[in-house]
Amino acid sequence: MKRWLAAAVLGLSLVSVAKAAIDTYQFRDDAERERYQQLTKELRCPKCQNQDIADSNAPIAADLRREIFRMLGEGQSNQQIVAFMVDRYGDFVRYKPALSGRTWLLWFGPAILLAGGFVMLAVIVRRRRQPLASGSAQLSVEERERLAKLLDKEATHD
Amino acid sequence: MKRWMMVLPLAVFLLMAVFLYKGLFLKPDELPSAMIGKPFPAFSLASTQGDRSLTQADLLGRPALVNVWATWCPSCKVEHPYLNKLAEQGVVIHGVNYKDDNAAALKWLAEFHNPYQLDIRDEQGTLGLDLGVYGAPETFLIDAKGIIRYKHVGIVDATVWREQLAPLYQGLVDEAKP
Numbered sequence: 001m002k003r004w005l006a007a008a009v010l011g012l013s014l015v016s017v018a019k020a021a022i023d024t025y026q027f028r029d030d031a032e033r034e035r036y037q038q039l040t041k042e043l044r045c046p047k048c049q050n051q052d053i054a055d056s057n058a059p060i061a062a063d064l065r066r067e068i069f070r071m072l073g074e075g076q077s078n079q080q081i082v083a084f085m086v087d088r089y090g091d092f093v094r095y096k097p098a099l100s101g102r103t104w105l106l107w108f109g110p111a112i113l114l115a116g117g118f119v120m121l122a123v124i125v126r127r128r129r130q131p132l133a134s135g136s137a138q139l140s141v142e143e144r145e146r147l148a149k150l151l152d153k154e155a156t157h158d
Numbered sequence: 159m160k161r162w163m164m165v166l167p168l169a170v171f172l173l174m175a176v177f178l179y180k181g182l183f184l185k186p187d188e189l190p191s192a193m194i195g196k197p198f199p200a201f202s203l204a205s206t207q208g209d210r211s212l213t214q215a216d217l218l219g220r221p222a223l224v225n226v227w228a229t230w231c232p233s234c235k236v237e238h239p240y241l242n243k244l245a246e247q248g249v250v251i252h253g254v255n256y257k258d259d260n261a262a263a264l265k266w267l268a269e270f271h272n273p274y275q276l277d278i279r280d281e282q283g284t285l286g287l288d289l290g291v292y293g294a295p296e297t298f299l300i301d302a303k304g305i306i307r308y309k310h311v312g313i314v315d316a317t318v319w320r321e322q323l324a325p326l327y328q329g330l331v332d333e334a335k336p
Contacts, residue, residue, distance in 0.1 A: 046189060046292035059257070060292045063283055088290035090192035
């Protein structure tokens, strides 16, 4: 049992070690470094699918990081750099896809589903409430007497 | 309980089954190329043999396959004999030697035969980057005007050629003839 636990802990610690590829780039200032980090997190590695290029050790990801560094050095804007990547690799490389006719469902789908859920909830709550409220109000005099009798019976039983 | 509610689980199941069934045949590692319909990117690179310099203008005039390959890529070795065969049949194939050691590339071409009419030496991978290459081998189909019409990622073999590339290539050849 102890051995298993040790193995699991060791395995988990290795996971954190294996994360993130390391390059040595010299940035002019912190702002540029931050932009670099933001861009490499926002762009997806074309080869390894579910990693951003900051995280990936694939050669293509290293090339793209180098290219981003070069373009930052040339003073290009984030928009220009993302456009450069999309021109070559398609919308696929963006983890944050641009808002367009093809992607609006992706952006607003969750909100629409949530709103739909609330609407359904409201409808269900209202339906449940109505018959109860109207039912008790429409109890006729006879019915009320019968009810009282029944309740009396119940009480005397005890 | 309304009657139609009874078929709801079945409907949900069928809907999911349709999506999951479709999912079986998706190939998530094949990206649709962003380059289709665009002109072949401009470049100015030496040939692998080092005897001439090449630009995008050298690719114009007739439809061709542009094969991106490297000696470090095992799949390239697998498809190489088939490229030789296609070249023998008269298919125009150009090679982009992508991020490779040039001496190794020359040795490879001498050893396994050279199916390429033009050998582009892309040691730094700049042309590969402009082409949106993310792994070798990749094969582009360009028309006589140098527009990229199709891209195949992975090995070109008899099936791929027959089912995907050949009809398009033949179409382009016919198109180029007045």
